[in-house]
Amino acid sequence: MLHDVDGFARGERCLVIHPHLKKTSRKEGGASVRGPEARLDEIVGLSEAIELDIVETQIVSVTDLKPGSYFGKGTVERLDAIIKSRDVGVVVIDAQLSPVQQRNLERAWEAKVLDRTGIILEIFGERARTKEGRLQVELAHQSYQRSRLVRSWTHLERQRGGAGFMGGPGESQIEVDRRLIDQRITKLKKQLVEVKRTRELHREARRKVPYPIVALVGYTNAGKSTLFNRLTHSDVFVKDQLFATLDPTMRGLELPSGTNIILSDTVGFISNLPHELVEAFHATLEEVLEAEIIVHVRDISHPDSEAQKADVESVLKGLGVDDERVGSAMIEVRNKCDVLSPDDYELQSNIAKRADPPVVLMSAVSGEGLETFLALIEERLSSSHETITVCLSPTEGKLMSWMYTNGEVLERTDADDGVHLTVRFEPSNARRFEQMKR
Template sequence: MFDREKKGDRALLLLPHSRGEGDTIRRGEEFAELVKSAGAEVLGVIAARVEDPNPRYYVGSGKADEVAEAVRALEADLVLVDHVLTPVQERNLEKHVGVRVVDRAGLILDIFAQRARSHEGKLEVELAQLKHIATRLVRGWTHLDAQRGGMIGNRGPGETQLELDRRLLAERVKMLTKRLQKVQTQRGQQRRARLRNIVPRVALVGYTNAGKSTLFNALTTGDVFAADLLFATLDPTVRKLENLSCGPAVLADTVGFIRELPHDLVAAFRATLAEARDADLLLHVSDAADEERERLHRVVDNVLEEIDSGDVPQLHVMNKIDLAGAEPRIDRDAAGKPVRVWLSAATGAGIDLLRQALGELLGGERVQSELLLPLSAGRLHARLKAAGAITGETVDEHGWQLHIDAPRSVIAPLSGGDATETLLLRELLATVE
């Protein structure tokens, strides 16, 4: 038995792989980037071919011995495994090598814990962490095993503490779940308010580190943190997107996707993923300089299917053309509809083309007209204003004299059922027929 260090940042990486897993070098590089994002120092890397996982260590016993020797030689205090381990495998490997062992899921959870900034994001991360820890709780009390001896007549402090911790964990999970439900109800009300405004909703999605947050900042006046790190931003950020031919829209930045994202996190991060589910259009951002971009595109599509966003229309954005040596352009399908925009969010090249494509996809026929609204039509006036359809107005004893400029698709659903309002809207829409 051994007493584990509470913290370690000198890491040895263990990279299990099988014959059919594709580019193991790329997988190793990506895992090293995850480790870098977590703030650990990589001392060494050990690859392990695994065709038939060992139920005890996941890797073979010989490879486990090799890891233990490397830990001692390099004086590592942490082993990070690029695979999801069972609690038994993690505990056994930890005992064998004598230092902490963290699998892929635990590492990603740690990164998420560092990156979450909003109250909701922190609650979601803690809830996912507690669910992950609950299955591994026993390993933290192995140092008390020697005190217990036989079970009958000798129920030692280890068991008492373990049961106490389990009860405390369960209570904390219950409390966090209630808090999240309250926060999500509030966010849902805010989202429904945006839906009622009939403003088109656009969400940025893509593999982590594709440049989504940089693009978000380039399109809006946002100040989202952007860096060359995996999961640089987690919390959903929403800003108004202006200067489009279709009128204003709402743009949301979401968490970056990654292969083998732990299911607990996919389930937990409902807030940021809901922005993708509720969007009218997804901007699927890819790194144009990445040779693996097609495979990563499929990874993102798979996650979108998992969160019920697979049927939301997409515009593919090929970012980082400054690194790929490409020129800004719009690719169109046979009908002339924009399907792909090539740009550089860092330099700004091609941003105007993206705005053009968004205007085409979100717009349609525009209503540009003068409208006299009687003072009795205050509700319609409020809905037109909330939808961003009013670009100028004056008011006198006869009512509001409005200048309307908005897509037909924005104005058509605004009637609240009042006969006068319905007639006014019909007359307004007739100006583009």
């Protein structure tokens, strides 16, 4: 649901702006390898995801950021003429605006202004499904709104008194609102502690299930959910738009050899994620740390595919997935090969044949490459198996039974000192065995 405080509606006429900073800083630029056209396309996609009617798009060159209005006076006036002539009600700016900048631009243009943080908050608010997802997004939204209370109460500024009186009704109302938001933030944080505790109990229960986890990760709209649905015959929400999936979804899957795995579909990654949403975003990705195999699904037809790959790998490193694990536990799926031109298809096909570590060229829509993909998962799982030799006493019959059920017994010798077993385990079961032996 769109938040009332921003005062806009679905279908409202919208101008989308990507400010192209000539002196791009690391903080502002983020994924500086992207060109301004690609950045504009992405913010347009975000705007379409909340069903705004985009009537104009602009790449605006910015030399120096103005603390009060972000853009210079001439640019503000030029854009105002476009806003008035096109009857624009919402302006989306692909930048993180300060509360003062946002307020001043809204006054100058007499239109609602959404920055990158605001629009992603809207999308996350609509798409969150799990209890924790909703709590994390509301917490991020409350923190964002708290910083913008000055904007919400601009209509009271005229009421502030003179003659040394510093406060006034407007100032008091801001303080009341701030206190209410702070109380809500405190309550949300307490609820999150409980939800996280419950989720950890669920994760502990899942660790006892002898199935490896395979996690799908990738840039938003890369086709992860389409692949997930094809593999598991599920009906996870799929739409050709950014952030169609927010919360992680898990399903059981039997591989062609009969091996069972748990497949996890995760939230799509995005460049320059607003800092208010980093914690909410990472909370949905914790399943990745439990995964035996990480499948990086890429939209290979996207002109920005390489930059998107760099963003995904950066987020994974931030989660604690190191380079060694990326090399040993990662499978790269180059998805959407069905929409490539014949020349690009041939190029990608040749790359996939020579790639090390392996790359799978695939279409989650048509199913091309699916058999190769599943065979590669089985190969990775079997190559990561650990062989353990142990001597069990006759009283350890329960543990022996567990080993037969959850591993492949390669050799058994019954001797006077006990039963000697050599067993091959998947990594997850090898870890469980070590915990059981302690």
